[in-house]
Amino acid sequence: MPGKTISAYADAETARRVEALARIEDRAPSQIAAAALRFYLRLPPDAHDAIRQVEALGDAHDVEVLVETMTRDLLKARSEVSLRKMADAMAERGIGAGLDDEAAIEAEAVRLTRPGRWRR
Known part of the structure; x- marks a missing residue:
């Protein structure tokens, strides 16, 4: 573009x-x-206003709290996107199918960690 x-x-x-x-x-x-x-x-106009007001009315600590809060939310969003992408990729490959309850997950974990499972 x-x-x-x-x-x-x-x-x-x-x-x-x-x-x-x-x-x-x-x-x-x-x-x-x-x-x-x-x-x-x-960002929506309300977010623009909030940033300007925190910068104008708050002190350096208030600005740092704003930055930390935004950073935490950004990292959470990145994590959620990554998890969704991994889940989609696993579903496409049939990985994890049938692991709908704790007992099924535990049985699969035991199977995967059985001695000799990863040897060729």
Whole structure:
């Protein structure tokens, strides 16, 4: 998809952090900025307001709590996507079929950990 260059002012600390992250991720600073904008623009207006208000009315601790909360939710979402993808892949291969209760899961675990099971 064709893009368009836009510019934005960033304070020296933000610019330094963008450049450092770009080096760590082996990406251009513009790619970091574009990813941040894509995420921010997907948030609803109420989230934009909440971010601005916490930054304006809160202190550094309040901002850190906001960041930690968002990070926890992002990691939880990533985990849920990964688990769903793994479950879908297992179902496609027929892995885990019939493991609908604790007794079936326990029996399968015993079968899989039986001595000699993984020898060729």
